Amino acid sequence: MQSISPVIFMVVIIALVLWRRMRAAAKPVKGNGYRMLLPLLFLGFGILGLLNPQLHLTVKEVTLSLLFGLILSVPMIMTTNYEFREDGQIYPKKSKAFIFALVGLIVIRLALRSYLSGLDPAELGMLFYLIAVAYVVPWRVVSFVKYRKLLAQRGSVLSQ
Template sequence: MNYVVVSSVGAVFMGFFVLFIRMKAAKKPTNAKKIILPPIFMSSGAFMYLVPQFRLTPMEILEAVIVGMLFSILLIKTSKFEIRDNDIYLKRSKAFIFILIGLLVLRLVLKTILSSTIDIGQLSGMFFLLAFSMIVPWRIGMYRDYKKLFKQLHGKH
C-alpha cells in the first residue's frame, strides 16, 4: 500500500506541474517541436517493460489503451490554437484545468481500487500505457491543428 501512496503523491505533483507548464506555455508562441517532443521523451518510459514485474497481459494492454484514447478526446477538445501577433499560441481553456484535475482524481481513485487486485508493478505499467495512449492522440490532434494554422499564417501548402 505504501507504493500506492507514494506514487499517488507523485501523480498529484506531476498533475500540478503539467498545469503550471500549460499555463506558462499559453503565454509564448508554440511550434511543432513543442507539440511533438513530449510524447517522444515520454516513450523512454517504455523501458520499464523490460522488467518482468511491469509486463502486462494482452487484456490489460487493451484496457489501458482504450481508456487512454477515450481520455485523450477530452484533451483534444480543450486544446485549441489561435493566431496572435503573427504567431500561433495555445488558447487558454478553463475547461482544460478542470478536465486535467478530474482525470487526476479519477486516476487516483482507480489506482486505489485496482491496487487491491492488481500487482503494483503491473498497475504502474498499465497507468504508464494509459497516459501514453492519452498523450499520443492528443498531440497528434494538436499537431494537425497547428499545421492548419501554420499553413494559413505562412501560406505554405
C-alpha cells in the same frame, strides 16, 4: 500516511502542469511545432518495460489500458486549441475546460489506483504508463496537426 503521499504528489503535478500551461499561453508557439512531438520520443523508452519478465500482464489488461487512455485523450484533444493573435503569431488558447479535464484525469487515475490496489506494483505502474501513453500520444499528435493547420493558414494569408 502512505495514501496521502500519492495525493500530494498528484497535487504538485497538477500545479506544475497548470503553471506551465498558463506560462505557455503567454508565449507564441515557435517553429514548425515539432517540439510538441518530443515527449512522444521520450515516452517510447518506457514501452521497453513490457519486456520485463516479472510483469504478467494479459493481452486483455494491456488492451483495456490502451482503450481507456484513448478515451481519456478525447477531452484533452477537445480542450487544446490554438489561435492567431494581433501580432500575427500562433498561441495556445486559454481554456478553463482544459483545467477541468486535467483535474478529472488525475481524479480518475487516483480512483483507479485505489480500485486496482491488489495488483503487483510493477504491473500497476506499467498499466498506468500504458494509459498515459494512450492519452498523451493522440493528444500531442492532434495538437501538432491543429497547430500545423493554423501555420499553413498563416502562410497563405501572409503570401496574399
